[in-house]
Amino acid sequence: MKMKGLLIVSLLAVGILGCQQTPEGSFEPGAIWPDNNGVHINAHGGGMLYKDGVYYWFGEHKIEGKAGNKAHVGVHCYSSEDLYHWQDEGIALEVHEDTSSLLVEGCIIERPKVIYNEKTGKYVMWFHHELKGMGYDAAMTGVAVADDVTGPYTYLRSVNPNAGQWPMNYPDSLRKDTTTMASLERWSDEWRKAVKEGLFVRRDFEKGQMARDMTLFVDTDGTAYHIHSSEENQTLHVSELTDDYLDFTGRYTRVLPGDSNEAPAIFRRGDKYYLIASGCTGWAPNPARSAVADHPFGPWKPLGNPCRGTEEQVNTTFDSQSTFVLPVQGKEDAFIFMADRWRPKNAIDGRYVWLPVEFEEGKPVLKWRDKWNLNVFDKQ
Numbered sequence: 130m131k132m133k134g135l136l137i138v139s140l141l142a143v144g145i146l147g148c149q150q151t152p153e154g155s156f157e158p159g160a161i162w163p164d165n166n167g168v169h170i171n172a173h174g175g176g177m178l179y180k181d182g183v184y185y186w187f188g189e190h191k192i193e194g195k196a197g198n199k200a201h202v203g204v205h206c207y208s209s210e211d212l213y214h215w216q217d218e219g220i221a222l223e224v225h226e227d228t229s230s231l232l233v234e235g236c237i238i239e240r241p242k243v244i245y246n247e248k249t250g251k252y253v254m255w256f257h258h259e260l261k262g263m264g265y266d267a268a269m270t271g272v273a274v275a276d277d278v279t280g281p282y283t284y285l286r287s288v289n290p291n292a293g294q295w296p297m298n299y300p301d302s303l304r305k306d307t308t309t310m311a312s313l314e315r316w317s318d319e320w321r322k323a324v325k326e327g328l329f330v331r332r333d334f335e336k337g338q339m340a341r342d343m344t345l346f347v348d349t350d351g352t353a354y355h356i357h358s359s360e361e362n363q364t365l366h367v368s369e370l371t372d373d374y375l376d377f378t379g380r381y382t383r384v385l386p387g388d389s390n391e392a393p394a395i396f397r398r399g400d401k402y403y404l405i406a407s408g409c410t411g412w413a414p415n416p417a418r419s420a421v422a423d424h425p426f427g428p429w430k431p432l433g434n435p436c437r438g439t440e441e442q443v444n445t446t447f448d449s450q451s452t453f454v455l456p457v458q459g460k461e462d463a464f465i466f467m468a469d470r471w472r473p474k475n476a477i478d479g480r481y482v483w484l485p486v487e488f489e490e491g492k493p494v495l496k497w498r499d500k501w502n503l504n505v506f507d508k509q
């Protein structure tokens with residue numbers, strides 16, 4: 130009897146503990162994702178930093194309506210230990226009321242990303258920054274810094290990067306090319322060829338290069354790279370950041386010239402670097418692309434559309450656009466593709482599409498799942 134009782138108690142205990150250990154949570158791409166206050170997470174075009182056992186999600190804070198496509202509040206931060214439950218950490222970088230500041234309310238802040246600098250102990254945020262009243266013409270990248278991961282972040286400056294520097298993979302012969310835009314019809318074959326050959330790199334050489342959709346990537350040796358759509362969104366630039374991550378070293382390469390890549394997301398798996406990006410159709414979704422390289426500077430080899438599924442899913446990246454690929458801590462080869470389902474008419478209602486990155490024949494592959502959890506990575 131005594132033994133039997135003990136057995137029942139033990140079984141119950143195992144049952145209860147077992148339940149507690151089961152990850153309580155799941156991802157539902159495209160649904161409302163409530164934070165700890167029951168409010169839909171407001172961190173669009175986001176990126177993730179993992180630090181001391183906690184994931185920090187930074188993204189664009191949107192407000193209601195079309196007005197939400199501009200920055201009225203700043204960059205929002207959330208934290209989570211398990212990726213399912215998110216705590217609101219408030220606004221990490223606030224827009225300024227001071228009209229003389231470039232970060233004034235009503236400018237555009239997009240795709241903020243935060244990295245931690247081991248040498249300085251500072252958190253560094255870079256973001257796509259467009260100046261108030263100038264549409265998307267400024268094409269700048271802004272930088273802010275903080276002592277604590279959740280902020281407050283102090284805005285330092287915005288730049289068109291790499292002024293006066295040639296890309297490392299840009300041949301001498303083309304540096305002297307005198308082709309100008311005036312003689313070329315936009316989108317003609319001649320124009321496309323000239324763009325591929327660096328028409329806009331030469332145009333922007335002195336002033337600094339254009340920087341729109343962007344991401345950051347820190348390699349295992351601590352070197353950080355700023356990856357952005359440049360050259361009128363026709364070509365990606367991969368730029369090295371200085372040791373403190375607060376500036377550009379001037380070393381950069383042109384990647385996939387003329388391929389119109391936006392929304393870049395980069396991750397490393399083993400010795401290979403992978404890129405997932407989108408085409409260039411504003412807020413409307415389009416087919417994703419992927420590429421692989423042996424170094425962030427490239428050369429990058431296109432691997433095609435990583436999406437699998439119905440024609441519509443493949444052509445619209447599941448009605449979303451990439452923003453980040455998150456390495457899941459404590460699991461091998463586990464990566465989450467993070468994307469935005471934009472709602473430009475009511476920006477605050479934008480949704481999040483997260484999917485596990487699978488690999489088939491050395492290529493990243495994305496498949497729709499209505500609901501999933503991190504256990505998918507254990508079955509591979």
Ligand code: GAL
Pocket residue numbers: 174239240342391392409410411412450
């Ligand atoms: C997208 C871009 C977004 C935003 C939008 C504006 O292509 O990825 O971040 O800039 O255009 O139309």
